[in-house]
Amino acid sequence: xxxxxxxxxxxxxxxxxxxxxxxxxxxxxxxxxxxxxxxxxxxxxxxxxxxxxxxxxxxxxxxxxxxxxxxxxxxxxxxxxxxxxxxxxxxxxxxxxxxxxxxxxxxxxxxxxxxxxxxxxxxxxxxxxxxxxxxxxxxxxxxxxxxxxxxxxxxxxxxxxxxxxxxxxxxxxxxxxxxxxxxxxxxxxxxxxxxxxxxxxxxxxxxxxxxxxxxxxxxxxxxxxxxxxxxxxxxxxxxxxxxxxxxxxxxxxxxxxxxxxxxxxxxxxxxxxxxxxxxxxxxxxxxxxxxxxxxxxxxxxxxxxxxxxxxxxxxxxxxxxxxxxxxxxxxxxxxxxxxxxxxxxxxxxxxxxxxxxxxxxxxxxx
Numbered sequence: 244x245x246x247x248x249x250x251x252x253x254x255x256x257x258x259x260x261x262x263x264x265x266x267x268x269x270x271x272x273x274x275x276x277x278x279x280x281x282x283x284x285x286x287x288x289x290x291x292x293x294x295x296x297x298x299x300x301x302x303x304x305x306x307x308x309x310x311x312x313x314x315x316x317x318x319x320x321x322x323x324x325x326x327x328x329x330x331x332x333x334x335x336x337x338x339x340x341x342x343x344x345x346x347x348x349x350x351x352x353x354x355x356x357x358x359x360x361x362x363x364x365x366x367x368x369x370x371x372x373x374x375x376x377x378x379x380x381x382x383x384x385x386x387x388x389x390x391x392x393x394x395x396x397x398x399x400x401x402x403x404x405x406x407x408x409x410x411x412x413x414x415x416x417x418x419x420x421x422x423x424x425x426x427x428x429x430x431x432x433x434x435x436x437x438x439x440x441x442x443x444x445x446x447x448x449x450x451x452x453x454x455x456x457x458x459x460x461x462x463x464x465x466x467x468x469x470x471x472x473x474x475x476x477x478x479x480x481x482x483x484x485x486x487x488x489x490x491x492x493x494x495x496x497x498x499x500x501x502x503x504x505x506x507x508x509x510x511x512x513x514x515x516x517x518x519x520x521x522x523x524x525x526x527x528x529x530x531x532x533x534x535x536x537x538x539x540x541x542x543x544x545x546x547x548x549x550x551x552x553x554x555x556x557x558x559x560x561x562x563x564x565x566x567x568x569x570x571x572x573x574x575x576x577x578x579x580x581x582x583x584x585x586x587x588x589x590x591x592x593x594x595x596x597x598x599x600x601x602x603x604x605x606x607x608x609x
Contacts, residue, residue, distance in 0.1 A: 250285035292571040297584035307588045310546040323423040326365040331431035333371040333406040340461040355384045367392045371403020406435045419449035426504040430458045433465030445475040454478035478508040479537030507563040509538040515557040531591035547588035
């Protein structure tokens with residue numbers, strides 16, 4: 244490993260270890276593997292961008308690259324932030340699922356009452372076949388306004404027919420947000436009507452600075468639809484699963500989402516592989532994820548690629564009108580022979596295909 248090893252341990256098995264600065268040897272104390280083996284490695288410079296190149300042991304022409312970035316930029320946006328909570332109260336959100344949805348919405352509102360939200364305005368909308376707004380327009384997140392929103396959610400009507408998210412978003416597309424970042428936080432089971440129309444709407448120019456944070460609830464959420472919402476917006480977002488069996492993790496996830504809503508909007512994220520063969524179509528090239536939609540300060544971004552003779556890559560993005568550029572290089576120490584990165588790259592490409600994200604044209608994904 245071409246980086247200083249700070250710590251190496253296994254939470255599942257006892258180990259004998261021999262560690263130098265960049266190399267380590269391990270041996271199991273108990274020779275029998277009766278359960279899954281987990282090995283954790285902590286590096287000294289964990290946030291340094293990295294590029295690893297792997298050659299297949301039986302085919303020297305088959306090479307893959309793995310890029311790891313930890314982008315650094317001003318994480319606190321100076322622009323006002325708008326938070327729109329979209330609460331699904333359709334027929335599919337029944338019984339326990341609806342109860343969990345209201346509890347989750349209450350948790351989001353409760354964690355907005357901090358000084359970090361002084362420049363935040365918000366609104367709450369419940370929707371089914373029709374929709375209701377808590378306030379006529381988004382208003383400051385004062386304690387009084389948040390209490391009103393909690394009361395609105397607690398007493399909102401349920402069993403409201405179909406899941407017509409399109410009508411809600413169309414209203415906001417007619418009121419583009421040019422001077423502030425607009426974040427939609429959707430709490431739903433993901434069973435949405437007319438996804439093609441919604442996806443087309445999110446790609447329009449009026450919603451270029453909008454982001455989607457989806458919170459899937461219920462026993463059988465449609466995670467594919469929720470991911471599609473995020474991947475269709477220019478600003479990206481995060482898809483988060485709120486499992487009723489792990490409620491102890493809900494608050495951490497909520498705080499993570501709220502923190503990301505305050506970050507600047509990042510658009511036009513691309514990877515320049517600096518590879519001439521790719522441009523000349525001499526060799527097949529495949530990147531995963533094929534389209535990068537989200538980028539947040541200090542959070543790891545990993546990209547895989549089947550590509551030959553590539554020893555330099557640059558991450559480029561637009562952060563509130565300013566260009567972000569980070570270049571990483573490979574070296575002899577970061578070149579390996581094996582199949583691990585090949586398998587990870589193949590898995591990432593399959594994930595793109597399963598989520599309908601491998602090609603821009605939907606018919607090609609099918």
